[in-house]
Amino acid sequence: MLTVSNLRTHFHTGRGIVRAVDGVSFNLARGRTLGIVGESGSGKTVLVRSLLGLLPSTAKFGGETEIGFEGRPLDIRSETALNQVRGRAIAMVFQDPMTSLNPVMTVGAQITESLRYHLGLTGGEARERAVALIDSVGIPMARQRIDQHPHQLSGGLRQRVAIAIALACEPKLLIADEPTTALDVTIQAEILDLLARQQAERDMAMILITHDLGVVAGRADDIAVMYAGRIVERAPTARLFANMRMPYTQALMNAIPRLEAPPNTPLRTIGGRPPDLVNPPPGCRFAPRCPRAESRCTDHEPPLEGGESGHRFACWYPVGEPGAA
Amino acid sequence: MSRSIHGFERRARVAEAVASSGARGARRRKLNVMLWLPIAWIAFVFGCALSADWWPMPEPDYMDFLSQGAPPGTTGEVPIGAFESSEGLEHYVFWLGTDMMGRDIVSRLMFGARVSLTLGLLAPLIGLVIGGGLGMAAGYWRGMLEATAVGVTDTILAFPGIVLLLAIVFYLGGSLLNLTLALGFLTVPAFYRVARANTLTYAEREFVTAAKAMGASDVSILAREILPNVIMPMLVYALLIVALLIVVEGVLSFLGLSVPTAPSWGGMIAEGREYLDEHPRLCFVPAFVMFLTVLSFNLLGDRLRGLTDVRESNI
Amino acid sequence: MMSGNGELLKVEDLVVTFNQAGGQRLRAVDGVGFAVAKGETLGLVGESGCGKSSLARAVIQLPPPTSGRVLLDGEDLTGLAGEALRRTRRKIQMIFQDPISSLNPRRRIGDTVAQPLRIMRRGGRAERDAQACDMLAAVGLDPGDAIDRLPHQFSGGQCQRISIARALILEPEFLICDEPVSALDVSVQAQILNLLREMRARYGLTMLFISHDLAVVKNICDRVAVMYLAKLCEIGPSEELYRSPAHPYTAALLSAIPQPSPERRPAKIALVPGELPSPTDPPPGCRFHTRCPHAKAICKQVEPEVKEVGPGRSVACHFPL
Structure with a gap:
């Protein structure tokens, strides 16, 4: 349904060209969930914003970048083409519901505005639809809530409202950019459940962005791990967790504190910091931080390939194989 | 426009802030010209105002009855410097001509700069110190102090400024000191508000709590934690007020409320208004000087805001 | 409660109230008591709005609590003012959630x-x-x-x-960490947790570590206290508390943590769906009864006392698990 081929998003800045997304390709089928995982600055947010044209004017796309949506090419350089899909066929949920909602408009007005604009519904119809939507995202007393303002709602309810707005026009693809990072753990689980339920009911495709492998573990069909503007490992979820090949994925995994571990277990961390995207290191971009790196890693960039049953990784000396002699 | 699109735009703006450092770099050269030209002009006006006494030219009030309304470049015989100490008449070129009373326009402009700059700089300084101090205290301690300060400043704001100025000129006389104090007083509420609003946002920040946790006193927190963050927006605002007050001085001259004893740019424009038909330069020359000065202060304020904008977010 | 020996910090019956717009009084912390032994790290867990940050701030007297006592090395901080308070401030320091906002x-x-x-x-x-x-x-x-x-x-x-x-x-002797890793990426979070552990060993710190994430808390704390709506639910040694939570709320929090293994699809959260009740108007009886899957009639009327259920373990529940 969605095909992204060789997406390059570069920002032209005073320091030089920031290669925020540098050659990313993936496909997403109807009804599937893709989890995109990476540290901040890995380009995961820029990646999905590129799809919706939500980037500043300094962003430039590479020449070979091709996006296909529902079998047709989608010109992400054209505002008109994007206006056809965004908010409608592709909707987005943001990290912080406090800033993504308009504080001076009632919840209902924010939902119906989208319904009127995209679907041409009128007052009463739109309101009924809005009530149904609010109800469907699990907000109790929908009829009362619809006339409230965002500041009268808790963080969890606000995020539910943001989801209701995103779902208003029956999108085919829902992009959730760290939808639970700003929320408590208990609320996080509820919101993730809600997203999964809505997705199943509506047969939507979903892209779930997070920095926490734990969040996508039970919820995504496929996982793509991003590092420094590239996808470094991609596999069906179960495969990935069973058999991590890219040392970076492994390192992300090791950084998560485990409930089953005894108290005060030191965590295995990745040294160093993500590279400067103006001047990324040659070869494999993870090499300077990688415990398994050899000279080949700094000389040649590993392609994203390999693995059986859809498991791909960009590494010369993957985990589980002996390193260089 | 759709609500969702609206949300997107807001987000996009965040992203823009992330990437705008580069656009800034690209504009740097142009930016520098726009910074240095205003500074140069303001420095020039300052220099003129300070050195007006020492230039070989007639006093601003000396009327050469032989050269009334003389065009630029006319020559005449005038006493140079203060009338009493001058050694008779000397040959002199009226580079910008004279006004209808035969007074040298260059001399009047240079001495007039004193009034405009004194008023324009000192009055905001009064507002900055009193209003700023009050605003920081109110924003930091809140409570009764804030309630009182809000009441007082709202009263000042509600009171028609022109009536206050009329009353002061009528009862106390229109001296430069009185006008400066009155205008300074009128700017207090605006500075109070800017200071209070900025203090409120910083007082809630955790570095203030951290300082308290270290045992820093309130005064030290105000001076060392909050002031450095609040002073920049205040200065930027002060520059805009400077520009505004220079214009206000001109308006007051029209109403006969400016300093009557000294030449001022506003006064020159007001006097030249009667001769707009035959001698438009009498109006336009001081107006142009005022325009450049006001523009310079405005540009400087804008640049200062751009340059001191500490980016708190990281990519 | 831990025995009196070696206690560095002791909090007794702490109450923090705020005046809200409209004349309402919000009890952010309502009669909380605990002790932290020298060299120990106590975790304080709860959802946002449960009063854990207000509690932490009351401990460092910013602002001082409405009532109750905070004893540091036997000295009551709540009565101190001026120079005496300043001197003790040296012994307690705090780090905050938002790393950017906490620096000038x-x-x-x-x-x-x-x-x-x-x-x-x-x-x-x-x-x-x-x-x-x-x-x-x-x-x-x-x-x-x-x-x-x-x-x-x-x-x-x-x-x-x-x-x-x-x-x-x-x-300092005592360090309060108020959600120090909540705003950070998992990879950075791990670095900071390791650093805190290292610093604790090097400087012999005693810590109060606040978080809403039980997995993070377990990674660094010796004992854990769970708060819900201004009250203490449960307190006990980490290992035991995680193995067999006594309070249904603790169990619910534990079930909500996303764990990185696809087979263990997140178990249904042991929580009646619904929002956190408003702290200005807490439910009568046990405050958790509106969301508790095990609530009985008595829970709606009688507020459970904090009872000791084992060595160093206390729980406020009529029907502990």
């Missing part, structure tokens, strides 16, 4: 880290700078590079390191 954006890092020394009037400028450099190096930053820069030139994780350096430069 216009002060260079060197001055930020040396600031506590300046406030305590220790040493000359050069001496303070030298100490700040040592401290920056201790938290894993390059002092020569960092000292003259401003906070916005650093990442969130680095800012948190700077905050830690500033908090530790006076060599």
